[in-house]
Amino acid sequence: MRVTVNRDLCVGSGNCVETAPEVFDQDDQDGLVVLRITEPPEDFRQSVDLTAQMCPVGAIEIQHHIPTQ
Template identity: 50%
Template sequence: MKITVDRDRCVGAGMCAVTAGEVFEQHEEDGRVVLRMTAPPEQWADEVEEAEHLCPSRAITVDPAAR
């Protein structure tokens, strides 16, 4: 799985950090998404995909086939 984020699209809702805090966090100053790792372990796949679906601005893209 490979993850990309578009910080310019991010509105700082924080659902990603709440859902998959091992992979996403919010920047301290502007509240926008910070990607902690681009290729997390498969054990976090469900949480990462849920974070992608919960993102109101669609700033997160998950490619489950990429390695």
């Protein structure tokens, strides 16, 4: 999976950091989302999916890789 964030949309609610701290952080300066891992391991899929759903402004986008044959 590949994760991207839109800091222009982010309002700094912190849901992402609470739900998936291995993948997301908050900037000390402005409180906005910081992406720690752009391609987290599959083990984090459930927490990252939940984080994207919980984001109040839709600032987190996830692309799930489709296996090639």
